Amino acid sequence: MFPVDPSQNARGRLLPPSVPFRFFATAMVFQIVAWAVLAVYAGDTVGGISWGVLAALHLITLGVLAMTAIGATYQLLPVATKRPVRSPLLCTLTYWLLTPGVLLLIGGLLGGQGMVAALGGALAGAALSLYLILLVDNLLNVKEMPVVIVHIWGAAAALLATIGLGIALALNLGLGYLPDRAGLLQAHALLATYGFMGMMSMGLSHVLIPMFALAPAAETRPNLIGAGLAMAALLLAGLGSVLHLDALVALAALLGLAVAAIYGRAMVGIVKKRMRKQLGFFFTHLRLAWILLPASLAAGLLALAGLLGERGPLIFGFLLVFGWLLTFLTGTLSRIMPFLASMHTVSQSGRTPLLSALMAERPLRIQFGLHLGALLLVLGGLAGGWADVIRLGALLGIGGAVALAGYGIELWRRCLAHIRSA
């Protein structure tokens, strides 16, 4: 991948660039596939959650969100915690377990092959378990940046529960031993999205957004309270799901809205106090994502009350996964990739490239437009029960994902051009 200047890496804790960029590149490919699967199975979505929908959902959650989060935290967390990752080899192993795991899981779901899906789920579970071990190993005894670290601890706890439930559900696809899987499925979905990915996104926001905006970090106390409320909400959501107590799940959603308010206030405060005048286009993604987080929670509450019709759970899930999480991750990824590339790229004369020279804004603007169009059309299609509108939205989603891949390819091209320069 990106050529390494050994002197840049010798003192720091940056992993070889091949480690994070392998995750990022794969995530971009999986996003294209996810929208394509949604386009193909658009007709099934009108009838509710189907195997095709589950496949598209897992392509995003495992193939894009988890893939990116793992690549980013392997690279960035050690810098923040001042503790190197235990072994770069184990980081690479995570990738080689997760990628075939996702492929087998998706293939099994789409092909109706329960055992194949179970094997894929088990492999993905093993990858996430390995990641969890490395994550916890890196977090132990870290006392700095309490807001960030507490959120990530919350994400780690949610991931542990997600993995356990996920493996049980995946094996059930092949063995069929669970008498009541609906509650476990809901708990797994909520803990994976709001728990692992949500807590990770919010935690990393507290260090990355101030860095991106050049602003002081948000206040510690209210955001620690926010983290505590988030963990309480996740516990209630998990228990409520497993025990089929909708009141507990609703309470969790209300707590979640409070958490979103605290988080949103912190992010707005950071942006308001920034030193950087021009924030960059990727902040448009972040701003949209910050709106979609409470929107997803509100949709969840409405769906729980039966006010969104039979496709309410799908609308909620789409807003949550393709809306809040995917939009946030795309914005973050489009800023992290050039940053890491700049750290690992040197010209023949030893110069590192300017970040501004690596970021190609045009493909990102195209991506955002198509992504927003895709969100609106799919949501409209789900609300109205129009398969063709959903398919059209998914096609726009493919276009957006291709534009993001184009952004990555252009970044790669610019890095190569810089390396070849004198």
Next chain:
Amino acid sequence: MTTDPRKAEIVLDSVIAEAAAGDPGLIDRLASCHPALERLKAPGLGRVLAGLITLKDAARMAGLDAKELLAHAKGERASMPKTVALPEPDQGPDWPTREPSLRLDVRPIIGQGGDPFHEIMEATKSIAVGQVLEITAPFDPVPLRRVLGNRGFASHARREASGSWRVLFRRESEQADEATAAHPGACAPAQAASSAPQGAALQLDVRGLTPPEPMLAVLRALDAPGPTQTVVVRLDREPVHLFPELAERGWRWRALPAEPGEFRLEITQGP
């Protein structure tokens, strides 16, 4: 008996952090002189402040006799420096008597360990040419006055009978340079560059600060106008997020030998 040469060189223009490098007890002695100087002991920000103000600045901030503070700092005098009535060389002809357009009391923020810089900068945005902003602070915010001076404000400070300071800022001209909006960190470091002796490297110790404060402190110091060509920064960790920002601003950097657990960086201006 031998004398530490660094200790012997302490003068009124010495940057406190540099002087303290040869005399670890210096910060404690200064902090004991006046509540305004207790901020030098604050975790993290205290180090930044010490790296950016001179003994003369400290004396002015606390309203103390500079020579007596110097003698106390050098350990030559046990008794506390006396408070002095400070001259007002920058007093305008009549405007300090005018009614301020806006009043801001930053004592509660500072009292809670906070930094009122953002609030102050927000307040200055509403001040038109000829209008006056009044700030009430627990000490004379000398570096802040320099920052706003570079942004077209004349200032006038007066110690009140209560011990607090009433500082008036009048906008003399439109904001000259946005880049000077560098944060003075605890009402101090924005003029880091000019605090350093001409030609010498500015020493910035940002250890103990929680990210992203170390990066912000460095960028504020670099963005501030002044003669600084070289900045030596002591950090807790390799500032990987800082490097792209330095490159964008045309600064170069290299790692220096450092103590265990420390990362030391030399930042120089140039292509």
